[in-house]
Every structure is written in C-alpha cells, then in structure tokens.
Amino acid sequence: MAPSYGSIHRYLLRTVASLGVISVQEAKKALKNIVHENEEVSIPELVNQINKEIKNIKQVLKITHDETSGEDVIVFISLGFDEATKSQNLFPASELEYFRVLIEQIMSTENRQITGIYALNLVGNMKSAYTKTAAQKILDTWCRMRYLEKEDRNYVLGVRTIQEFDGYLRENMPDAIDECCLCKQIVFRGYNCISCGKAVHTRCLNKYTERMQKWPCCKIDYSPDQLERMLSQSSRLSQSQLVPAPQDETDDTGMSYENSDELTQEIPSQDIIPEISQRVSRKRKRINS
Numbered sequence: 001m002a003p004s005y006g007s008i009h010r011y012l013l014r015t016v017a018s019l020g021v022i023s024v025q026e027a028k029k030a031l032k033n034i035v036h037e038n039e040e041v042s043i044p045e046l047v048n049q050i051n052k053e054i055k056n057i058k059q060v061l062k063i064t065h066d067e068t069s070g071e072d073v074i075v076f077i078s079l080g081f082d083e084a085t086k087s088q089n090l091f092p093a094s095e096l097e098y099f100r101v102l103i104e105q106i107m108s109t110e111n112r113q114i115t116g117i118y119a120l121n122l123v124g125n126m127k128s129a130y131t132k133t134a135a136q137k138i139l140d141t142w143c144r145m146r147y148l149e150k151e152d153r154n155y156v157l158g159v160r161t162i163q164e165f166d167g168y169l170r171e172n173m174p175d176a177i178d179e180c181c182l183c184k185q186i187v188f189r190g191y192n193c194i195s196c197g198k199a200v201h202t203r204c205l206n207k208y209t210e211r212m213q214k215w216p217c218c219k220i221d222y223s224p225d226q227l228e229r230m231l232s233q234s235s236r237l238s239q240s241q242l243v244p245a246p247q248d249e250t251d252d253t254g255m256s257y258e259n260s261d262e263l264t265q266e267i268p269s270q271d272i273i274p275e276i277s278q279r280v281s282r283k284r285k286r287i288n289s
Helices: 007-019 024-031 043-057 093-108 116-125 132-144 159-164 166-172 202-211 224-235
Strands: 021-023 059-065 072-078 148-151 154-157 190-192 199-201
Touching: 007 021, 007 024, 007 043, 007 059, 007 072, 021 024, 024 043, 024 072, 043 059, 059 159, 072 159, 093 116, 093 132, 093 154, 093 166, 116 132, 116 154, 132 148, 159 166, 190 202, 199 202
Parallel strands: none
Antiparallel strands: 021 072, 059 072, 148 154, 190 199
C-alpha cells in the first residue's frame, strides 16, 4: 500500500515534471534514494495519489507504453487546452506555429516521420518569420523534452506529444489517424490486418496472439510468417519527401547554408518503417493556424 501523500510523492512529481518523461524502471531507481530500506512502494499507486492532488491545476501523470523505446514510461501531461498552442506557455507564438506545422507534416506521411532537412525547410510554410537556425535549436529542445524523437536523421512524434495531444490529433486530423482495434489508442507503430486492414499496435498484437493465433479484428488465422512477408514487402518500398526550395540561403544571423552538409546534401528516399503497413489510405486535412 502506498504511503499517504508526502515527500515521496512530491519527489516523484518533481522528477517526472522536470524530465517530461521517465521510464518506470528509472523512477523505481530514483525512489530508492528516499524510501526506507525494505520499504516497498507501488508506482501506479503513487501516480494515482499524485493525480488526485494535481487534478485541479489541470496536470496529470500517465503511465503508458513508449512505442519508440519499447519501455513503460511515466509522462507529465498538461490538460485544459483546446489547441496545441495552449499547452506550451514556455514557447513563443512562432515556435508554437512551427510545432503545429511539424505535427501536421509528420502525421500526413504514411511512415509517421520526416527527415531533418525537411523539418528545417518547413519554416518556409510558416506565416511567422522564422529561421532555420532557430528551428534547429527548438527541434533539439523538443527532443530533450520528449515531444519529438530523433531516429537516425528523421524526426518522429515523441511519447509526450502522442499522449498530450491525443485529443488534438483526433479533432484536427481524423483522416490521418488509425485507431488500434484492441486498445482504441492511435497507432503510430503497428500493423494493418492482412484481411480487413484494421490497425493494431505491435505490442497489442503480440499480447493477443500469445493467447490466440487469430487476427484480433476479423479473427482470420494469424502466423508470424505473415508479418515477415509484410516486413519483406515494406523493405522494398521507399517514399521520397519533396522539400520546398528555400527562398533565402542565409538567415538573419548571416549563417550560410550553402556549404552545410546537413542542408545541401541530396535528400534520399526514405525507407518506410516496416511495422507500419501502407494498406490504409489517408486523406490530409489542413490544420488552420
């Protein structure tokens, strides 16, 4: 049984809030520094008690699964806003506009990721004046805060964005999302059924097929060979991202991008993430800034 609300709860809340996201295992290690020897604490019970204390200030801790790292994590989430911009009082309007543009572009691709070069060139799609130098700095910040994740040279939505902006994505981009047929959460990494095309998280599918060798949606026979064939087919597919030509090769700092390896290299075709099937077509819905 978890102790009454006190220093342990405040310590865990400060730790998660300062990092944005922390794995459950890391949280357990951190708590060992302040709990008495042989004292057992339950992370879920601590989180539940913390949430009762902070619900009035529209904040919550959530234990969820990070599809990118494969870990169970605790996420610090801000509530009580109806737009992506309202959640981030720390950032000025231009950065919030850039964040909206990033979300839209990442969600409009089938593989749910964009190259670093493409992300920088998105400043040309903004109404606000914004430089690539500033864009790179805020991209790095958002990666540290776990709003974004960097996979090789590509950006994907981080677990914090996925959890904090679930309602925003559903409201503004309903045609760009697939919902898991088991847990009903948005699928960013998973498979589409080979028969009916419905989406399912990789983790949800693995758990389900441990008990029953059927696809969970339409109950046709399932075998790991089907996934291997999907992976083989997907690995032969590629998707090119068209990057708008920059209007100005220098920004207001005088920094030239002409000789930058990151910005002048030819943009390669991106291999589609094998785990995400291309079977479900999506329509892009423009988000009004």
